[in-house]
Amino acid sequence: MATATTGRKVTWGVLDLLVIAFALIPVLWILSLSFKTKDTLTDGSFWPQQWTLKNYADIFQTSEFLRALVNSIGIAIISTLIAVVFGTMAAYAIARLEFPGKRLLVGLSLLIAMFPQVSLVTPLFNIERGLGLFDTWPGLILPYITFALPLSIYTLSAFFREIPWELEKAAKMDGATPAQAFRKVIAPLAAPGVFTTAILVFILCWNDFLFAISLTSTTASRTVPAALSFFTGSSQFEDPTGQVSAAAVVITIPIIIFVLFFQRRIVAGLTSGAVKG
């Protein structure tokens, strides 16, 4: 039996390696491009023959990239905060309270999760021009919150349903004030769900391209994904490949960090939110 188990382990190991290679090759490739020197950029080799940090130095010297990075970070964080706060309130109500219109809210969230964003681009473009929101942070934050809310409501209500709420009552019986019961008992139980949701929502906002490219026109609010598509190098004769790659690597870093440290939570959050509802 020992050999059979070893054989199976080897099979699984080989399959694991295939998946890992499949998942990592495009990431390693863009990383490799970002370290290539100008002369070796078109040599077609997977690994850099000559390494350089010049591409990174270059992008951090352009205000175009720095500004886009600030926009991306600011817009994603503000959208995440608001979507998670609103989502927490709504999810708490859905999980714990009885009130009319609950099904309406759940249904609406579902509709929006399926909504084709591109259908909003043309009308929002005109509405935002009228309101002076076009090419501003709030002009992007609003649609981001909207599309993050269904995700955050679903994920959080799934988490909240798992919390043993009777502990709150027990704490109060033991003499805790409502505030203490919340701070000492409920908040620590709810925090992991809220945190996981925040990661998922951040990834969603960080990833957006369609709104970022349609509802902005200058560096005032253009985020990195949109700015990347406008990178042309410092002159029209310069190949922007190295700089695009370096910028792409920079915005991939937070994602890699989240995935490395919070893999378990992301999996739990995605599966509970999407399937269980």
Added chain:
Amino acid sequence: MTVQNPSAATEPGVVDGHEVVSHRKSRPALSEGKRAERRLGLWLCAPAFIVMIAVTGYPIVYSIWLSLQRYDLRFPAQHEFIGFANYAAVLTNSYWWTSFGITMFLTVVSVAIEFVLGMALALLLHRTLVGRGLVRTVALIPYGIVTVVAAFSWYFAWTPKTGYLANALGSGAAPLTDQWPSLFIIILAEVWKTTPFMALLLMAGLALVPEDLLKAASMDGASAWQRFTKVMLPVMKPAILVALLFRTLDAFRIFDNIYVLTSGAQDTGSVSMMTYDNLVKGLNLGIGSTMAVLIFITVAIIAFLFIKVFGTAAPGSDDGGKR
């Protein structure tokens, strides 16, 4: 098991409203506590509700209104109400139907491939004996990565001279300048990016398959394939349908990959790409809104087919607190 607050004994219920529980209506007059609870519930939901309605509901209605007008920002003087003329113009336009066909083709092919690969990956993530944590972590990277970043990686990989993949095809090969190779690369990029998400959704379904049932089937002499098709697939059906529904609607919106890889050249543009071009290059709000409404209707039809024909349980319906 989920522990319920007594006052929350009724779960959120079923979205499509077919299984509305009626015992709420027969309840006696509300006590002060119940009324306070309802008020609190409404107040807590109000911000989320208002934002969602304001940013989607109003624009889609406004979009319908715009689609009935001739409204081109380059020629503001010609702004007038023209009824359904925009719809006639779009629906008789061969470019619209081409990109509609391309979008459908990309959607069906990429979702089909993702489903097969996603199922394989889900089984692997669920069952693998070695390095489960590592492989789960790595498989999440495509999910998290910015689509545009991944698209650039594929774009450079298939660029002649620069890319290792283009060079592997032989010198002079420029796959992104032909329609079919481009479509293949777009599908590859889509599949790479979204297979992990599909796999995670399927894995959640896989977790619901009772281990005893598989053992029993195995004892009765069922082969691995039979266990998969006769035991696992039926149990997983709801999770599969939800995963397919979400991915189909998502794939239908395809934009980022096409924008970076081909910008819609050589007849590779999706309907999203065409709507975007119309807005940014054409500044034609009337035609753009018409397309917006048509895409919205198409998505609604796809969702309707999934829910009514295949019986996809609407996500959000309660499944009894099972994990």
